[in-house]
Amino acid sequence: MKKYFVFIFSFSLLVFSFSTAIAVEEATDSSVTTKIKERLEKTAEQGLDTIKEELTSQSLAPKRKAYVGLVKSVADDLITLEYKSQTYPVYLDVTTPAKQDDFLLTLGFFYPDKNQFRAKKILVLDTPQPPLQRQLLSGQIQEIDGNKITVNNKSLTISSKTELTIQGVEKPSTDDLELKDNLFAIVTLDKNGDIDQIKNVLVIPGKNNPAGMAPTNATESALPATDSAH
Amino acid sequence: MKKEVIIAIIIGLSIGLIFTLGISTANKALNQQKAKKLTTQESGNSLKSSDNNQQKTLTVTSHENFDLINQSALTLSGIAWPNAVIALMTETQTKLTQADSEGIFTFTLNLIKGFNEITLIATDETNAAQTINLVLTYSTSKIEL
Numbered sequence: 442m443k444k445y446f447v448f449i450f451s452f453s454l455l456v457f458s459f460s461t462a463i464a465v466e467e468a469t470d471s472s473v474t475t476k477i478k479e480r481l482e483k484t485a486e487q488g489l490d491t492i493k494e495e496l497t498s499q500s501l502a503p504k505r506k507a508y509v510g511l512v513k514s515v516a517d518d519l520i521t522l523e524y525k526s527q528t529y530p531v532y533l534d535v536t537t538p539a540k541q542d543d544f545l546l547t548l549g550f551f552y553p554d555k556n557q558f559r560a561k562k563i564l565v566l567d568t569p570q571p572p573l574q575r576q577l578l579s580g581q582i583q584e585i586d587g588n589k590i591t592v593n594n595k596s597l598t599i600s601s602k603t604e605l606t607i608q609g610v611e612k613p614s615t616d617d618l619e620l621k622d623n624l625f626a627i628v629t630l631d632k633n634g635d636i637d638q639i640k641n642v643l644v645i646p647g648k649n650n651p652a653g654m655a656p657t658n659a660t661e662s663a664l665p666a667t668d669s670a671h
Numbered sequence: 672m673k674k675e676v677i678i679a680i681i682i683g684l685s686i687g688l689i690f691t692l693g694i695s696t697a698n699k700a701l702n703q704q705k706a707k708k709l710t711t712q713e714s715g716n717s718l719k720s721s722d723n724n725q726q727k728t729l730t731v732t733s734h735e736n737f738d739l740i741n742q743s744a745l746t747l748s749g750i751a752w753p754n755a756v757i758a759l760m761t762e763t764q765t766k767l768t769q770a771d772s773e774g775i776f777t778f779t780l781n782l783i784k785g786f787n788e789i790t791l792i793a794t795d796e797t798n799a800a801q802t803i804n805l806v807l808t809y810s811t812s813k814i815e816l
Contacts, residue, residue, distance in 0.1 A: 471698075503816060505739040507808035509786045525804065546786055548739055548814050561814040566785070575765065577758045577792045577800075606767065623796050625756045627765045643756060643767040645796070 503550040508558055511568070512543045520545070520560075529558070537563045544568045574630040575640075581647065582622045588615050592624050597639050607644040609652040619650035727752045729793040729801035739808050740782065748777040751793035751801065760790040782809035 508529050510522030520531045522545060531547050537560075539545055544567065547560035584591035588599045599605060599615055607613035607622075618624075623645040631637040646653030731749040734740075751757055752774045759766040759778050770776040770793070789805040 504735075505814070506737045507739040507786065507806075507810065508737050509806060509808070524806070546808065548808070548810060548812060550814070550816060551737075562812055572762065572788065575760050575790075577794060579756070579794055579796075579798065604767075608769070625758070625767060625794065627758050627760065627767060640765040641758075641767040643769065645756075645769070 501554050503552050506549060506551040506558055508545075508547045508549075508560075509566075510545065512539055512541050512545060515539060515541060520547075522547070532557055532559045533563075534559050534561050535563060539563060539565055574634070576628050576630060577625065578628055579623070579625045582618060582620055582624050582644075585615070585618055585620065590615070590618065590624065592626070595636065597624075597626060597628070597636065597642075599639060599642060603639045604641045605644075606642065607652060608646060610646075613644070617650075617652060618644060619647065621647040621649050622653075623647060727755070727793070727795075727799045727801060729755075729757075729791065729803055731791065731803055731805060734805065734807060736804075737806050737808070739810060739814075741809070741811055743781045743783075743809055744779070745782055745807070746777060746779050747789070747791075748775065749791070749803075750774045751776060752795070755793045755795050758790075758792040758794070760792075761787055782807060784809055 508522055508524075508531055510524030510529060512520055513523045513528060514521045518533045520533060520537070520539060522529045522531055531545075531549075534549065537545075543565050546564040546566055547558075548562040548564075549558060549560040551558045578592060578595065578597070580593035582590055582592055583594070590597045590599065605613050605615070607617050610617045625643045625645075626639055627641045628636045629638045629640060729749065729751045731747065733746060733748040747759070749757075750773075751770045753770065753772050755770045755774060755776075757768050757770055757776045757778075759768075759780065761780065761782075763783060764780055766778055766780070768776055768778065786806055786808045789807060791803045791805065792800060793802075794800040
């Protein structure tokens with residue numbers, strides 16, 4: 442009887458070893474995968490390090506810059522410029538006759554490591570005139586009366602000088618416009634703040650416009666810019 | 672004798688099978704847990720990026736403020752939000768375009784000699800708007816480090 446038990450035990454042990462071998466094989470598979478992953482991660486890390494180094498050296502390289510603004514203060518080797526309510530220190534590598542309230546254009550290099558702009562060339566300019574007042578108007582078309590279009594209760598007259606673009610229409614004209622189309626317009630304003638000229642108009646057709654139904658790839662690639670020079 | 676051998680084989684097989692099944696079940700469970708972890712991480716990342724997409728921001732990627740450029744022809748590009756309408760205004764030019772489905776936009780323009788004040792406005796049908804003012808100087812003057 443004992444003999445049989447020994448036999449049974451040995452046999453069980455054999456089958457158990459076999460099953461363990463299978464389990465170990467699976468484990469080996471996963472450990473190989475882990476090793477491959479680790480190797481890949483290492484390689485990627487090394488590549489990333491190289492890219493990081495290159496980017497760091499690039500970001501620390503001096504950059505060609507040109508600062509503009511009104512002179513607020515002048516010292517031996519430093520001028521402070523003010524432009525649109527912000528001040529910019531300009532370190533001088535050249536001599537300049539610039540004095541307070543001069544409007545300067547300074548050409549030089551910005552050193553990111555020192556966070557310093559050093560001017561190599563300085564030009565004294567006439568103080569620029571205030572720019573032409575312009576505005577971007579947008580809204581749904583409320584009314585169309587020939588070339589007159591009402592958007593946000595504002596009347597816009599589209600002239601031959603207006604660059605008109607209607608999404609999905611090759612040769613657009615005001616005839617292609619429909620109520621509830623979305624209109625975006627760059628306008629110039631006169632001294633009183635009223636609309637003087639309409640420079641550019643971009644229309645995205647609404648539900649009423651058949652052009653809106655036509656397939657367009659505007660969502661896949663940027664629409665060509667409408668252009669208007671003064 | 673035969674009977675005992677058969678019993679031994681059956682018991683052995685049963686024990687072996689129990690162990691094999693146990694180990695393979697444990698392995699499967701571990702793998703599933705790993706997969707779940709990865710999926711959670713990925714969905715977390717995608718949530719973050721979609722959150723970012725919902726933010727309506729305007730960035731110029733091609734140039735920085737006060738850049739000094741030695742050629743007049745310029746391609747200005749950046750990122751707003753999907754299908755945003757972008758207006759560009761310089762002293763001499765105005766342009767309108769629509770960003771693509773990823774919010775990327777491009778303008779080609781010619782700079783005038785000297786400094787150019789450029790205003791970019793991104794907007795859409797909801798009247799959300801973002802503005803960037805940029806000064807780019809076009810000069811062929813040679814400056815050296």
